[in-house]
Amino acid sequence: MNANQPIHIHDTTCPHDRKVSCGNCRLNSICLPISLHIDDVEKLNQIIQRGKPLQKGDYLYRAGDAFDSVYAIRSGAVKALTISDRGEEQVTGFYLPGEVVGMDGIANNCYTNSVIALETASVCEIPFNRMEELSIKIPSLQRHFFQLMSREITQDQQIITLLSKSSAEERIAALLLSISSRNSRRQLSAAAFRLPMSRTDIGNYLGLTIETVSRIFSRLQQQSVIEVDKKEIHITNMDGLFNIANGGDICHP
Amino acid sequence: MNANQPIHIHDTTCPHDRKVSCGNCRLNSICLPISLHIDDVEKLNQIIQRGKPLQKGDYLYRAGDAFDSVYAIRSGAVKALTISDRGEEQVTGFYLPGEVVGMDGIANNCYTNSVIALETASVCEIPFNRMEELSIKIPSLQRHFFQLMSREITQDQQIITLLSKSSAEERIAALLLSISSRNSRRQLSAAAFRLPMSRTDIGNYLGLTIETVSRIFSRLQQQSVIEVDKKEIHITNMDGLFNIANGGDICHP
DNA sequence: CGCTGAATTGACTACCCTCAACATGAGTGG
DNA sequence: CCACTCATGTTGAGGGTAGTCAATTCAGCG
Numbered sequence: 001m002n003a004n005q006p007i008h009i010h011d012t013t014c015p016h017d018r019k020v021s022c023g024n025c026r027l028n029s030i031c032l033p034i035s036l037h038i039d040d041v042e043k044l045n046q047i048i049q050r051g052k053p054l055q056k057g058d059y060l061y062r063a064g065d066a067f068d069s070v071y072a073i074r075s076g077a078v079k080a081l082t083i084s085d086r087g088e089e090q091v092t093g094f095y096l097p098g099e100v101v102g103m104d105g106i107a108n109n110c111y112t113n114s115v116i117a118l119e120t121a122s123v124c125e126i127p128f129n130r131m132e133e134l135s136i137k138i139p140s141l142q143r144h145f146f147q148l149m150s151r152e153i154t155q156d157q158q159i160i161t162l163l164s165k166s167s168a169e170e171r172i173a174a175l176l177l178s179i180s181s182r183n184s185r186r187q188l189s190a191a192a193f194r195l196p197m198s199r200t201d202i203g204n205y206l207g208l209t210i211e212t213v214s215r216i217f218s219r220l221q222q223q224s225v226i227e228v229d230k231k232e233i234h235i236t237n238m239d240g241l242f243n244i245a246n247g248g249d250i251c252h253p
Numbered sequence: 254m255n256a257n258q259p260i261h262i263h264d265t266t267c268p269h270d271r272k273v274s275c276g277n278c279r280l281n282s283i284c285l286p287i288s289l290h291i292d293d294v295e296k297l298n299q300i301i302q303r304g305k306p307l308q309k310g311d312y313l314y315r316a317g318d319a320f321d322s323v324y325a326i327r328s329g330a331v332k333a334l335t336i337s338d339r340g341e342e343q344v345t346g347f348y349l350p351g352e353v354v355g356m357d358g359i360a361n362n363c364y365t366n367s368v369i370a371l372e373t374a375s376v377c378e379i380p381f382n383r384m385e386e387l388s389i390k391i392p393s394l395q396r397h398f399f400q401l402m403s404r405e406i407t408q409d410q411q412i413i414t415l416l417s418k419s420s421a422e423e424r425i426a427a428l429l430l431s432i433s434s435r436n437s438r439r440q441l442s443a444a445a446f447r448l449p450m451s452r453t454d455i456g457n458y459l460g461l462t463i464e465t466v467s468r469i470f471s472r473l474q475q476q477s478v479i480e481v482d483k484k485e486i487h488i489t490n491m492d493g494l495f496n497i498a499n500g501g502d503i504c505h506p
Numbered sequence: 507c508g509c510t511g512a513a514t515t516g517a518c519t520a521c522c523c524t525c526a527a528c529a530t531g532a533g534t535g536g
Numbered sequence: 537c538c539a540c541t542c543a544t545g546t547t548g549a550g551g552g553t554a555g556t557c558a559a560t561t562c563a564g565c566g
Contacts, residue, residue: 086500090414106403136389149402150359156409161343163416164460207417214546247339465554467514
């Protein structure tokens with residue numbers, strides 16, 4: 001299928017490899033190129049820049065930086081965070097391969113979030129001005145980008161609901177299920193995975209203290225719905241976890 | 254400037270008047286037409302549909318409805334809400350004149366929120382397909398719509414921070430300040446206004462019970478930062494309210 | 507005039523935060 | 537190799553904020 005593509009020295013076996021095109025990227029069915037015509041995928045590919053991987057703790061960009069690009073995560077994981085009026089950090093999201101960060105910067109031409117690598121991560125930089133120009137020529141790209149931003153909105157609203165209505169246990173369960181389903185979208189195990197973020201990040205994201213996060217993990221393990229070994233998570237009772245996330249067994253009255 | 258426009262029987266004095274064009278709408282400096290060329294404003298105007306006003310409690314659309322349009326609020330106020338997995342309502346936002354709702358529907362071609370009028374309200378319907386077509390011809394409209402969605406994202410993230418990090422008092426103070434500043438953007442008083450939503454809606458939005466909302470209003474009144482008379486709010490100490498919203502006087506250590 | 511729904515206020519309770527001690531593992535240098 | 541520090545995570549005890557339950561007030565309305 002890609003037989004007439006130039007042959008790279010490295011194949012796509014290394015997830016941090018820079019020599020990947022959208023056409024042969026194994027994420028292209030869930031990332032930006034989704035539902036684009038094959039010719040359009042190549043046009044998109046040509047505006048994308050792939051830099052060297054970020055190391056754990058590296059900033060992709062900082063809040064206040066001039067906005068130029070959005071970024072698709074290609075490997076690894078990153079967190080986005082804002083600084084509140086009080087000067088406290090608030091983690092606003094975790095982004096896994098195939099997901100796009102930076103759309104908060106469009107509104108005012110500067111990023112409102114900082115994005116930091118949680119582990120070694122590589123990203124595809126999409127210069128926004130060129131993406132806009134391309135969107136005018138490829139209506140389905142325009143549509144797709146609108147959808148991407150809309151999805152970010154609905155996801156943020158789900159977090160709002162989570163923070164507004166759910167107990168600590170429900171929040172943790174929901175986060176685990178979110179990561180689980182995003183992993184399975186990438187053909188990875190839904191039941192066993194490694195959390196890329198620290199307990200501190202989880203607590204910050206979910207509006208809980210690190211102690212509470214730790215206690216909930218222990219409690220979920222006692223209830224035999226998950227097994228925890230540091231950052232390794234094994235969901236042993238998916239239905240049970242799902243029930244917990246949705247307010248305990250069929251709504252305790 | 255608009256001398257060659259057809260003369261309407263009613264002028265723009267009645268805020269619910271259907272016979273308004275973007276060109277002569279008093280909101281056009283803060284609404285969608287912002288920063289558009291005057292010719293482009295008229296093109297935008299021609300795709301916009303203005304229906305009869307909504308009465309209090311009327312649905313503009315319901316979660317699950319097929320997505321066709323986004324809506325600019327022209328008068329009155331509406332709330333958006335989702336139904337959580339548990340079946341509970343979660344108010345995800347309040348929208349005042351000049352603001353746009355419905356962008357959550359783009360992602361999956363159906364709305365994830367329902368939108369309900371909090372009082373008599375009129376809206377401008379913007380058919381999304383036609384807006385997309387127009388965006389291809391008017392790049393600044395495309396840009397503007399990206400910015401609009403980006404702003405929705407950053408606002409939702411501010412709510413996330415509020416719910417994650419702030420006390421009940423801080424949340425209420427922040428909401429009052431948000432409404433205050435949005436009023437002043439419309440040339441209305443920043444210090445005195447009428448809340449269009451009920452205590453129940455406020456509590457739902459901010460993740461608080463109605464009793465707590467009521468108590469906080471009373472407490473803020475005791476502290477002489479606001480005066481409350483049912484839904485009428487008078488901010489008597491703007492700086493004080495601002496300090497409360499930002500974590501008490503210069504961060505109590 | 508009574509009814510209904512919204513709001514206020516009080517008393518009690520529970521969940522989660524705070525403070526604290528302790529455990530674990532990685533990295534450093536003797 | 538071991539002692540040391542530092543960062544991260546776990547567990548326990550106690551307290552505070554906001555939720556729950558309940559009674560009361562008030563406005564709107566048939």
